[in-house]
Amino acid sequence: MNPVRRQQAVAAWVLALPFMALFLVFTAGPVLASLGMSFTDLRSTDIRTPFAVEFVGLDNYTQLLADPVFRKVTVNTLFYLLLGVPLTMAVALTVAVALNHLQRAKGFFRVGFYLPVVTSIVAVSVVWKFLLRDEGGLVNTVIAWFGVDGPGWLDSTTTALPSLVVMSVWRNFGTLMVIFLAALQTVPRELLEAAESDGASAWSRFRHVTLPLLRPTLLFGAVITSIGYLQFFEEAFVMTKGGPLNSTRSVTFFTFDQWGFGNYSLGAAAAYLLFLAIVLLTWLQFRLLRDKD
């Protein structure tokens, strides 16, 4: 290596050092430590002697997979994912397309739809809890006008989870809408006009011209939305506390509980299982939605 390049390399390392040190101590260290922790039987009562614990191999992981509650929360999380992601994306895309055609008051609607994203999730959840109440809730009052007697949406094991999904779709689609709107504006007019003059209907123009061009954006949207729904927590924490009968408890909620119980190693193992699921799902989405050359 010539002296100039060597000097540059040294300078680069010196400049990167503060970041590297902070990263190692505050990010990589804890992440590795928690991975190590998930192979031990560390509990909250071991805090004074964190190294005097037994190495238990994959025991925590096998215990989780055999735990009926963990299975239940895994199924719940899959429901959140399978209901939430397509709904959020469909609503965001529909609204984005509609806004893209809008000539006036675009800014107003954009702000309106984006507003839920930036409001406090806890405050929003509390308000929704009141909307969904059995007696006197706005939702049931409105459907009562049409002669329908609404249930206590959050008090039933069948409606609680879908209600939470609807609420988080409302809360989350704003982000994707903004991203989709930006992507829609990059679709070349000429292509759409050419298709139109070839006699393509509005739907087939959207289906065969716009959608393929949006593919990378849709992929990005699917990935970040999926990660969000896999980590579903706050809405359930505030609105249902995981109930009724664990029907809204998610994997993240379960992990949170384990830490509260002092089962640090089991909590760490649950967190790594979720991490694994996120990695797998993201990889799968990249495979399915990537550009086909």
Place this chain on the structure above:
Amino acid sequence: MRSRRTASVLATLTAASLVLTACGRDDAGAGSEAQSEEIGSGAAEGTIEVWAMGTEGEALQDFSAAFEEANPDATVEVTAVPWESAHDKISGAIASGETPDVSLIGTTWMGEFAEAGGLMPTPENLVDEADFYPGPWASTEVGGTSYGVPWYVETRVLYYRKDLAEKVGWDQAPQTWDELKTFAQDLEDKAGVEYGINLPPGQTGSWQTMMPFAWSNGASLTNEDGTEYTIDSPEMAEALEFYKTFFDEGLSPTRLLDAGELESGFAKDTFGSFISGPWHIGLIEEQGLTEEQFAVAPLPGPDGAPGNSFVGGGDLAVFQDAENPEAAWKYVKWLTEAETQQAWYEEVNGLPAVPAAWQSGDLAEDEQLQVFGQQLESASAPPAVPTWEQVAASIDGLVEQVTKGDLAPEEAVTQMQSEASSIGTGL
């Protein structure tokens, strides 16, 4: 490059696991410890660092002036810690060894902190166990060793609408389970409330209302030494069956109430009665109800004997890493003396853990408070084991399945036992 990175990650992991396997757990935990040696009788000296939460934390500094006056060489330094962060803060302090001398410890945290080796066993002869209510004292005992002294307590009693009850012929509170049932029915059918009683149908903390029924019926959560769970008993199943009937017969709502709903509903004739702790007196009076309209009563037992209730509250503990343990214990002793407890009640309304403090003053004169004093005579604390929160959560979940009709009480009790056993006591 990639393979080198993989190799180094693997190497780190192997090293880490080797380090971990090289260590190992030594099983000496709480309970194998003897009480600390007796401390001297002279005046306290030096600085005593104290952590306290909530109202206690705010008022304790000024209140301690009397102690400093009696012990001129001692200084008390109180730090107010919010309840929300208190558990983590104490836990962090124990882990790092940077603890204060004394802290208020929520009764349900005693097992965890004692087992972690953070708390110092109470010195021999510091206080006399017989001076305290038995339930609160039990909350300081982890595996047979006492790690602190009860400071203030709270227990649950029956709140009911006296005016409505009198209208339908109930001049006194129900004395047996059958009467409690009829009482709730009468309130609903004759006095026109929507629900005769409100009992939590499961979810967080419902065990605190359900267990009093079980305790009153002779059930217990653990054996005498607190080493094994004894949840699966006919007494427990019977109590749960009784609890369930309130939901089956529409006497109690089957859904969880929102914050504030209970108090306003009690004032607006929605709920005729409910079971709760002393803080509800203030909350109900805020709703405009007077002592003419509502009353409190001890929980009824199944057959006319006084019922058992849940007891919670706060203990005072000295840390293993305390710099001034001797003065700290003297301070704890002072705080739990009957006269101090009375003065403290007048300061912040914390109910004394010492029966002697209830014999005179405000506490002896106030009829409503006397009900709490009476209930404390038969009130049980949950087992002081580090895993209690998890066992409690599992009981809460199964209570919910029973009240929702998904599970028979006997099966629920068997399942509570097996889940609790697999969680273990953590000692």
